[in-house]
Every structure is written in structure tokens, then in C-alpha cells.
Amino acid sequence: MSEELVIPSNPETSIAKADDAMFADLVGGGFLPRLQLQTSNSSVCKSGDFPVNHYAHVQGKSMKDLGKTVDVYVIAYRAKALDTSDDLIDSYDPSSDVFISIKNRANNEQNSGCMYGPEFLVWNEDIGFATFFCGSKTARNIANGIRGAVPEAGESVTSKGGVTLGSTLIKNKKFEWQAPTVEICTDISGQPTAEEFTAKLHQFNNPSSTSNVETAEEEETGGREV
Numbered sequence: 001m002s003e004e005l006v007i008p009s010n011p012e013t014s015i016a017k018a019d020d021a022m023f024a025d026l027v028g029g030g031f032l033p034r035l036q037l038q039t040s041n042s043s044v045c046k047s048g049d050f051p052v053n054h055y056a057h058v059q060g061k062s063m064k065d066l067g068k069t070v071d072v073y074v075i076a077y078r079a080k081a082l083d084t085s086d087d088l089i090d091s092y093d094p095s096s097d098v099f100i101s102i103k104n105r106a107n108n109e110q111n112s113g114c115m116y117g118p119e120f121l122v123w124n125e126d127i128g129f130a131t132f133f134c135g136s137k138t139a140r141n142i143a144n145g146i147r148g149a150v151p152e153a154g155e156s157v158t159s160k161g162g163v164t165l166g167s168t169l170i171k172n173k174k175f176e177w178q179a180p181t182v183e184i185c186t187d188i189s190g191q192p193t194a195e196e197f198t199a200k201l202h203q204f205n206n207p208s209s210t211s212n213v214e215t216a217e218e219e220e221t222g223g224r225e226v
Contacts, residue, residue, distance in 0.1 A: 032203060033059035033130040035070065035122065037167055039178040053167050053178050057127045064127070069166040071185045072122035073157055074149040076204060082135060085113030092207050118143045121204040123157075125190035129200040138170065138179040145182040157197070162188040
């Protein structure tokens, strides 16, 4: 019987070190993954392919079910405006004409496909780094709660604990929709490696137009009529 072949454990004997982070970068096309609350308005929920009111970790065509809540450290935030009405247009400069135009359309045109608000860089041990965009009016309402968990300069990533992202049903006289919620969380374990932290924070803080964006459905699209 021939000797069983074994994959070498020494990365120096391989073309490249194979690990989950490297594979995710390859299949993600250079995009940062994102967290997204998938509601009954989401196409994947309408088709029955994803549980309603669960959070998804989205990277490329891959969508992982994280459940009804997800605990994360909040690393940083940036301004973002996104127009998905035709060709994808995004801006990270609130003083730019593009950002202002998208913001005005989001505020004044129904079903414009435009969103704006803070986008957060988050992390936990299971999913690694991802973004969470508070682009709808409802999501912006919880942004201050998420912002409170961002460490100040000189503080450690874990210094302020983290947050639990969940959801709740909101109703008015005509519509109802599921909206994200935020609560303080103090029992998150682990932290990113220094190398990955530096690389992902640099990528997040230095976006180029449309280079770090994938088309995202807006969580709040008018809601369901009641």
C-alpha cells in the first residue's frame, strides 16, 4: 500500500497560506462584507430563500444566516450616500455634490433608490470584519446607539464593549415594517489580529467610489400596508 499523502502544515512550502480570511477576500471581489437585516420586503425573503427578520452576512453572492440578533464590536464609522436607482453611485464625502444630491433625493422622493447615513465597521469572531449601513430613516434613528460603542483614539477595540443588533416591528396608521434595534453588549469574546485590523481599517477609511460597495436592498421600503 502506498504511503498516505499529507498536506504540509508549513506555509513556506505552499504557494500561499490558505485560510478563511484569504478565501473570503478572493471571492468577495475586494468588497468589505456587510451585515443586513433581511425583512419581508427583501427579495430573498419573498422567495423563501432566507428567514424573515434575520441578519445576513453578505459577501458577493454568499449570504450567511446570523439569526435574529448579532453581537459585534464597533470599530469605526464613515458617512455614506448610495444611489441604486440605475447605475450604482456612491459617495463618502458629505460636502460633495453627489452626496448632497443623493441625500436630497432620499429625503424628498418616494422609492428613489437613494440612501444615506453613517456606515459602521464592525467585527466579531465568527464573521470577521463587515460593514453595517444605517441608510434608511429608521436605521438612522439607532445610529447614535451604535456610535456610542466606537472607541476613541488611543482606546482598545474592546474598551467600550459592543452592541447587539436586533429588530422590532414598527407600525403607523397605514404601514408596518421591521426596523433594526441596538442594545449594549458586554460578553463578546476575542478580537481581530493586529495585521487584519490594520488592513481592514485602512480599507474602510480609504474608500474609492463604488470600489467597496455592493448593491444593497434598503431595509425600509415603505413597509407593508395594513
